[in-house]
Amino acid sequence: MNNKNHSKLLGCLTIVFAFVIASIMFSLVQQFIPINNITLFIICYLITLRFLHYFTSKKVSKSQNLWLVTLLCLAIGSRFFSNKNFLPNNRSDADLIATKYIYHDNDSTEVFSHKRKWKDYIGKTYRGEFNIRTKDYYSSKEFHQNLNLPKSKSWKDLYKKITLEDKPKLDLILKEFYYLHKGHQLNQRQFAEMVVSFVQDIPYALVFQKECLDASAYKDEIKETLEECPDCCIGNQKYGIQTPVEFLSNLKGDCDTRTMLVFTILKHFGYDVAILNSDFYLHSVIGISIPANGTYKSHFGKKYYLWETTNKYYKIGEMPKHLNNTSHWYVVLTNNS
Template structure:
């Protein structure tokens, strides 16, 4: 005796194939959404957790539907249409979520201004006092410790980069060499060559009415946000876990060089931050550790966390090579205060 309610085998196979394809498309789409929100919109914390968890449960539900068993041809056809509209709804909802998060983060689509504009860097040529000047402009956007978005151009005259490099190379390496003296050599030379950065930071401070601490955090987070690079005096050998620039004398870029290339290791960053914050009358220092082979900034500002004392003043540590390390917060692997030593201070 034949069961008339039993679904057609071909229909069942089609339903499972169709459901599987829809589930794969949904999986790919949600992975792309998560990658875009993480690396382009740069959502973090609870927002990223909610989106990731929602994606997981949605995909889990969709894949469960792929394995369902229909008891009639009518259920098979209904299941195919349900799968199709379910995926459309998922695409629509997560597209709206992506747009909302992007808008709230202030990460709008960048319109290319020139044919040569690639990624976030461009060369701009201007005429000043009858002279043609080429500027390297890095378009930066980042979040401060409070989660507020900021945008600013790191604008450096191309000829100043050559001056900075020439000055760095001019430093004589002797047996009395000290990192503090070398850092000061670069800082003193490059200080007047960073006027565009000073002006840009000042404009943000005035527009957003930042207090002294907020302004210091604005500058610190702008440098923390930049991709870390190894800067080596020897050739790069390919084993480095981060991007690497080799054959750089003494393994460091001077402030102007770093501002133009955005390629810097720990002390490339601390020297630039030292110059920037000192310009705005902050009491800052550079501390190095032979044990950790690392360099950090110190800032004398009311805070909490780890600090080193000099002349009865507390200089709170600032990690410059990674995001979200607030003032006074050091990575655990370099957190022994006894291993850190002052090498340069801007206020005695």
Template structure:
């Protein structure tokens, strides 16, 4: 029995010693924590490439600095290691995440006493590529263009291909619609090329949950990023309004060109837009159902908010100060086709009292849009009686609709009295374009 008691006592003493030692260590650990505490935060857990990462903290203790290490998540190699001084218990460290490739990272902050904290964050690649379907970089019959710009703290890249034949088509069209620049934005022939761009803008807007006004600003930011160039520098003309495909291939233009391109793109997405023509400037107006603040123009009972296109970082409703009091002409985006014509007349026969002429008219619709229900009247004017008198019979013809770019040759005959002073006059008119006439010089039959 004594042996048993003895063993029990020894065991009790040993256990008591262990407990005492544990208490001492615990007290030292607690006292250390009380004298040195570390609180750290980062301004976000997710960053787009190029965003600023801010690491800030408060250290209560005697350490004059902390060490900040950044490494790939799960990796052992430090990408960044820097000592940061502490001022009034506060420290802050900022880096540009442009120096970090996309991926997950760990931040470890250590004090001299060994207290540390680990935070994690991600860097996302904010390079967004919009590539048109059918894009081929090795085809000599196409222009291949690459654009880069920034919007919504992201970098965007757009790659497009435009047939050289389409560019030449617009290059060879008349550039004299200064009376209504809206017509440059409304061509039917370039819609297929613009629509492929629009598809990519619309898809990216949906993926990024942009509102309709955000989407409009997204598209405007692309055009704003194009170079501003004057017509005299790039074409040698004082005024040379570009069609949208010309501006895209030339990768820039002046205020009219960039406004026309912006209006064309937004119009294809069914935005209610107009061109705003100022004394020496042009911009775009947009009517949005969302709450927008800023400068606008009233037209047909709607408010059209100003969009500047010549330079980057202009928001909807922001207008350059010099144009705040300027009078504006609003140009709605309504297609008004322009028909052109030339004709020739050749004497084919004559009788005792009459001369017969074959008249050949070359008619073309320059656009934009389809010329609806065109008609033509061909007559010989009784000059000595006055401009309003013609020799009967004249010829009137109803023609088929002319789509943009369509042309046709119309041939007919006129019977004109002999030995009189006359001229041949051709008049074209229709439902949705301005009527016009072309006349020959006066001549004796």
């Protein structure tokens, strides 16, 4: 083999080898560097080429670099443009849901997926990919639509039926929280804060039993919410709620939609939790019985500290002043009831 052919072969092998190493590097750092995936991959690739050139003294031509980078942009970019986003464009990228396929239980499974990045109360950053199987979403939605409770039944019966039905369908979500728990080595308090701050970070949306109308049809806070975000409303939802699975499939949830989700997650991880409602405030919050300070509601000798889930940065036991009169709150459901 003459020197010219040998040089071409070595150049091609260098490109292939650089691609493999760059792929590995990209998979390791993509969760920790908050930049565009295409840009990050190209950076990994160029760093790898530089590294290989240093040890082999073999330089890849500019035309070869340009050719491969162009193909990489087209290949990686096509993956993102092929995703079917179904949330409004005026929501942030973190709130976009895409349908895709993941490999799970030795099979390819279609999921509603969204990547989230959020911070807890001391500024610690968490990242994760949260998936709901599309078949589980439609199953939960059907259950919700067909759910009929006698008028004599209470919110307790409604929440209990929904959370028990949805718990098995949240297995991929629970697994992601488990990995975050282990990866960050969180204690009991820190893990609860991580879960609640995750829910608080999702923008608030109104959930109506009837269809959503224009903002001008409402008053006060509802009107203000819809004026700021016309798409922050989902209507025709039975009982005026969404199930936890529905919520994590479209990221539209109000107070009790959120408390049901937090209740289901923390109950799974062994916490003593409760859902508290107020007919006076027309609001719902999560209650948790762990060592803490602040506003709490006593229930059968236990202190359930109230935790607001519809606004960011409210810590355990911290309640807005216009909602902190505990005489207006009552325990609806606990993990033992």
